[in-house]
Amino acid sequence: TQLLEQSPQFLSIQEGENLTVYCNSSSVFSSLQWYRQEPGEGPVLLVTVVTGGEVKKLKRLTFQFGDARKDSSLHITAAQPGDTGLYLCAGSGNSNSGYALNFGKGTSLLVTP
Amino acid sequence: KAGVTQTPRYLIKTRGQQVTLSCSPISGHRSVSWYQQTPGQGLQFLFEYFSETQRNKGNFPGRFSGRQFSNSRSEMNVSTLELGDSALYLCASSLLFSEQETQYFGPGTRLLVL
Numbered sequence: 001t002q003l004l005e006q007s008p009q010f011l012s013i014q015e016g017e018n019l020t021v022y023c024n025s026s027s028v029f030s031s032l033q034w035y036r037q038e039p040g041e042g043p044v045l046l047v048t049v050v051t052g053g054e055v056k057k058l059k060r061l062t063f064q065f066g067d068a069r070k071d072s073s074l075h076i077t078a079a080q081p082g083d084t085g086l087y088l089c090a091g092s093g094n095s096n097s098g099y100a101l102n103f104g105k106g107t108s109l110l111v112t113p
Numbered sequence: 114k115a116g117v118t119q120t121p122r123y124l125i126k127t128r129g130q131q132v133t134l135s136c137s138p139i140s141g142h143r144s145v146s147w148y149q150q151t152p153g154q155g156l157q158f159l160f161e162y163f164s165e166t167q168r169n170k171g172n173f174p175g176r177f178s179g180r181q182f183s184n185s186r187s188e189m190n191v192s193t194l195e196l197g198d199s200a201l202y203l204c205a206s207s208l209l210f211s212e213q214e215t216q217y218f219g220p221g222t223r224l225l226v227l
Contacts, residue, residue, distance in 0.1 A: 035218075040220065041220050041221075042117070042203050042205070042218030042219050042220050042221050043156075043203070043218050044218070045215055045216075045217075048215070088155075088156065090156075100146070100158040100161065100169055100171065101146075101148075101156075101158060101216065102158070103148075103155050103156035103157070104155065105154075105155035106155060
């Protein structure tokens with residue numbers, strides 16, 4: 001059972017466009033993390049959000065944690081080809097899984113010049 | 114500091130064989146977790162070791178096992194391989210294993226079962 005649902009599954013956009021990726025769950029998490037994974041590599045942590053309603057910015061990336069700590073979004077402004085990759089959200093602290101990370105299946109982003 | 118290293122990077126096995134994968138955590142990290150990544154299921158938690166003890170286990174059959182050594186290096190073993198075991202196996206290390214700890218992932222071992 002996938003606790004975290006990500007949408008869209010695939011996204012192909014042109015350089016300069018904006019995009020939003022969603023991560024939804026019916027479960028409450030103590031914290032939620034966003035990772036980016038490039039081909040042949042392991043996931044690399046982008047951000048951790050822990051407080052309901054929290055917004056964090058990382059250059060052109062804006063992360064938001066829902067008030068109820070069940071959902072999150074990642075917004076990229078003026079996407080660049082270097083943003084291409086698999087974006088994964090992962091929740092931890094769910095009562096059923098302890099501290100193990102529960103991952104969504106990911107959003108595969110392709111940014112073309 | 115060197116990152117998490119995993120060996121081998123690629124592996125081809127046939128059904129029924131067994132395989133052992135190795136993970137060396139970041140120096141000083143005591144927790145090592147293993148994940149399986151497939152296109153269909155995404156990343157799924159296998160198990161976590163801390164100070165040579167398995168503390169947390171995912172929903173995988175007993176064919177999947179692991180261990181951790183006194184230097185925090187970890188191995189995972191899959192016996193009686195099945196086609197569905199073809200996947201990217203990722204190892205992650207952290208200082209401890211808690212909600213606030215960042216897990217650092219290695220590049221993974223890509224296993225193909227024929």
